[in-house]
Amino acid sequence: MSDQKWHHPTDQPTGGWGSVKSLVKHATRQRAVHSVPGLVAAHNKTGGYMCTSCAWAKPGKPHTAEFCENGAKATFWDLTTRRAPPSFFARHTVSELLRWSDHDLEHEGRLTHPLRYDATQDRYVEVTWDEAYADIGAKLKGYDPARVVFYASGRASLETSYMYQLLARMYGNNNLPDSSNMCHETTSVALAESLGTPVGTVLLEDFHHTDCILSFGQNVGTNSPRLLHDLQQARERDVPIIVFNPLRERGWEAFVNPQDPGQMLSNKATQIATQYHQVRAGGDIAALMGMAKLLLDWHEAARARGEPGVIDESFIAEHTTGFEAFAAHLRGTSWDDIERESGLPRAALEPAARTYAGARAVIAIYGMGLTQHRYGVENVQMLVNLLLMRGHIGRRGAGICPVRGHSNVQGQRTVGIAERTALVPLDRLARQYRFEPPREDGLNTVQACEAVVSGELQAFIGLGGNFVRAVPERELMERKWRDLDLSVQIATKLNRTHLITARTTYLLPTLVRSEIDMQASGPQIVTMEDSTTCIHASRGRHPPASAHLMSETRIVARLAKACLPDADKAPWDIWAADYGQVREAIEATFPEDFRDFNARLDQPGGFPRPVAARERRWLTDAGKACFKVPGMLNASFDDGADPDVLRLVTLRSNDQFNTTVYGNDDRLRGIRGTRMIVMMNRQDRERLGIARHAKVRLTTAVDDGVARSMGGFDVIDYDLPLGTCAAYYPECNALIPLWQYARESMTPAAKSVPVRIAAD
Numbered sequence: 001m002s003d004q005k006w007h008h009p010t011d012q013p014t015g016g017w018g019s020v021k022s023l024v025k026h027a028t029r030q031r032a033v034h035s036v037p038g039l040v041a042a043h044n045k046t047g048g049y050m051c052t053s054c055a056w057a058k059p060g061k062p063h064t065a066e067f068c069e070n071g072a073k074a075t076f077w078d079l080t081t082r083r084a085p086p087s088f089f090a091r092h093t094v095s096e097l098l099r100w101s102d103h104d105l106e107h108e109g110r111l112t113h114p115l116r117y118d119a120t121q122d123r124y125v126e127v128t129w130d131e132a133y134a135d136i137g138a139k140l141k142g143y144d145p146a147r148v149v150f151y152a153s154g155r156a157s158l159e160t161s162y163m164y165q166l167l168a169r170m171y172g173n174n175n176l177p178d179s180s181n182m183c184h185e186t187t188s189v190a191l192a193e194s195l196g197t198p199v200g201t202v203l204l205e206d207f208h209h210t211d212c213i214l215s216f217g218q219n220v221g222t223n224s225p226r227l228l229h230d231l232q233q234a235r236e237r238d239v240p241i242i243v244f245n246p247l248r249e250r251g252w253e254a255f256v257n258p259q260d261p262g263q264m265l266s267n268k269a270t271q272i273a274t275q276y277h278q279v280r281a282g283g284d285i286a287a288l289m290g291m292a293k294l295l296l297d298w299h300e301a302a303r304a305r306g307e308p309g310v311i312d313e314s315f316i317a318e319h320t321t322g323f324e325a326f327a328a329h330l331r332g333t334s335w336d337d338i339e340r341e342s343g344l345p346r347a348a349l350e351p352a353a354r355t356y357a358g359a360r361a362v363i364a365i366y367g368m369g370l371t372q373h374r375y376g377v378e379n380v381q382m383l384v385n386l387l388l389m390r391g392h393i394g395r396r397g398a399g400i401c402p403v404r405g406h407s408n409v410q411g412q413r414t415v416g417i418a419e420r421t422a423l424v425p426l427d428r429l430a431r432q433y434r435f436e437p438p439r440e441d442g443l444n445t446v447q448a449c450e451a452v453v454s455g456e457l458q459a460f461i462g463l464g465g466n467f468v469r470a471v472p473e474r475e476l477m478e479r480k481w482r483d484l485d486l487s488v489q490i491a492t493k494l495n496r497t498h499l500i501t502a503r504t505t506y507l508l509p510t511l512v513r514s515e516i517d518m519q520a521s522g523p524q525i526v527t528m529e530d531s532t533t534c535i536h537a538s539r540g541r542h543p544p545a546s547a548h549l550m551s552e553t554r555i556v557a558r559l560a561k562a563c564l565p566d567a568d569k570a571p572w573d574i575w576a577a578d579y580g581q582v583r584e585a586i587e588a589t590f591p592e593d594f595r596d597f598n599a600r601l602d603q604p605g606g607f608p609r610p611v612a613a614r615e616r617r618w619l620t621d622a623g624k625a626c627f628k629v630p631g632m633l634n635a636s637f638d639d640g641a642d643p644d645v646l647r648l649v650t651l652r653s654n655d656q657f658n659t660t661v662y663g664n665d666d667r668l669r670g671i672r673g674t675r676m677i678v679m680m681n682r683q684d685r686e687r688l689g690i691a692r693h694a695k696v697r698l699t700t701a702v703d704d705g706v707a708r709s710m711g712g713f714d715v716i717d718y719d720l721p722l723g724t725c726a727a728y729y730p731e732c733n734a735l736i737p738l739w740q741y742a743r744e745s746m747t748p749a750a751k752s753v754p755v756r757i758a759a760d
Helices: 016-029 033-042 069-078 086-091 102-107 129-141 158-171 185-195 204-208 227-236 261-266 284-304 313-319 323-332 335-342 346-357 376-389 409-414 426-433 445-454 474-481 552-563 572-577 579-589 682-687 731-735
Strands: 115-118 123-126 148-152 212-216 241-244 275-277 362-366 399-402 459-463 486-491 504-509 525-529 534-539 646-651 677-680 695-700 709-717 724-728 753-759
Touching: 016 033, 016 069, 016 261, 033 069, 086 123, 115 129, 129 486, 129 504, 129 552, 148 158, 148 445, 158 409, 158 426, 158 459, 158 525, 158 552, 158 572, 158 579, 185 376, 185 399, 204 227, 212 346, 212 376, 227 241, 241 346, 275 346, 284 323, 284 335, 284 346, 284 376, 313 376, 335 346, 362 376, 376 399, 409 525, 426 579, 445 474, 459 552, 474 731, 486 552, 525 579, 552 572, 572 579, 646 731, 677 682, 682 709, 695 731, 709 731, 724 731, 731 753
Parallel strands: 148 459, 212 241, 212 362, 241 275, 362 399, 459 486, 486 504, 646 724, 677 709
Antiparallel strands: 115 123, 115 504, 525 534, 646 753, 677 724, 695 709, 695 753
8 A cells, every 4th residue: 555645665576667667767868868879889898888887797798788777877867968067057056056956956967167166156157177277286285285185986997096096195195085985994894804805705707606695785676786687697596595684675576687588578577585584774793693603503413413514614723713702602692682683583594594504605795784884894794704604705606795886986995095004005106106105094084074074174175976965964064064175076967065165166077987088199998896806998988078078087187287296206197198007007006906907908807806815815914714703783873772763774766876866766665756755664653653644853862962853754664674764865864973983994874873753
């Protein structure tokens, strides 16, 4: 039954005709029908361009159409024929535009000219590139380098990212926060401690050899739909897929492959998940502890009977440390605590553990449902513990597989976009460019926000993204952002961050990846790294949206020349003219990762960077893979003591990629025409005395002297665990305190925000 006119629960599969209709709708709305043939011919294919959406792997033998619904939307969004020229800004003040929605701002189309905010007119006005660089350079030369931030959003190429990190370090700081700080920084910390690598160990080919797949906190249908092809092939081999996620997501339940004529004609879907466990938000550690405890119990019982056990004792003895302490912790953890914190009965965890115990090669997939919690690092390390118990690291068809978001967010870190100096070969950079890099750690995303709030930050350079909209504590951040002296935003479209102006604000319009990047040496190639550490080349195929655009690489080179007193220590002009020269420099700085970089650009499926843990070489302090004992079962900031406090999961819709909102529908959840909804378990709603169709207000349940409250939400009944509710990101970022982040990684804890809900 419908909750409202805008909510109609759906039984339609992911993909299928719904996906096709969505593509037609978005291609038409963006006046981008001309780009459809290129999607088939060039999208995610050798010799073509790589998607600007998610970072999922690209196969060496691509499908006829190697793109998903969301990847196509991102391409239509990039290649729209809609434009936001200077005349648009002459018609609209910034104050007026601030009242527009996220969707409507970006829907105006591509920026076409460099712009500067004129406070006297409250408008953006056109400037020349030379005027912009001269003013930005002069201002940067006058700042304390420690008070300037160089942020990267995750879409920039390896070439641009390498130049950007060098610019920041030559300028005098390591203030290089990036979008990874907001999503998978937890992965970088957790895996490095447990396995000696900050990235996953799985290659795409491993999906062809696995015989069991686990997934935690990942919505495949919205966040990485091309992965559904690999999951469908696994199901055709009768591979069990066990899913742990608070919401029942259609991508895990039913998939119709748009490239399979038989499925399209019959609409007979493939069931992806063979087991689906709706773990309570923040309860993944407890669920994993339950599975691990069952394995240990079964193993010890089997050994007592003189039978082979279910734990890989030889692997543990040879390759790991810390198992005995971990086993003791399992024995001491009660089932009452596990069931209470996970929200799952032992009877549900037993078939999951039994299936896992019988598998020869297991892949564990996870997303931000594990990383964005107070104890997110412990979440990830507990999943690693489960894999280590049966030796599922460094084995064909097995391993840990974090699913990354932005298309090159992992690659940016590989070439030096990192605030932690331990992650960057500073000595090699010093020799290569004859300068002394700063040795102090820089600011990550949360620390950059803290510096904005405290007034310590003077300038912010943004290489893409919608920073103010993406971060927690939005109301305070927007108010304090206006005290910055300088904000420089390298962008393709208008977004809300551009409208929260500093004393001086510039918008520098750039090419998108699918556009031809013509420089002095000819059309250029850029590269990026996918979630499985494979490097891919990308060649733009479409004419630029405006003759006044510059490539990101050239923009960074011009900024460097404008603000660095010793700019001649790096060949900025040569790099801007020939990106192959940048790749030679990357190889010189990172020779182990980028051997024969230019020669391997077009290797089908990309060329993989070496990952020691794939070969069972452990680059940890102990020289072995490490079992980590979690100190708690609940990963949330909510301690569970107050039954009226719910854990809010912020999530994306089917019509969205990160902060980019393509439309107000969420087809896969049956929601139409609105994003201001909150999903609740019916029993929680009734217990709290909220009427079925009520307007409600969400208030953050913390006592720190700051009021964080948002009203105007429509409540709907939804299939969620007790104590869990859900609403959309980035709208709900205003409810997340800046200090609620994952220990160690400082990733904002956006997946279990303690809130109270009341009628509005």
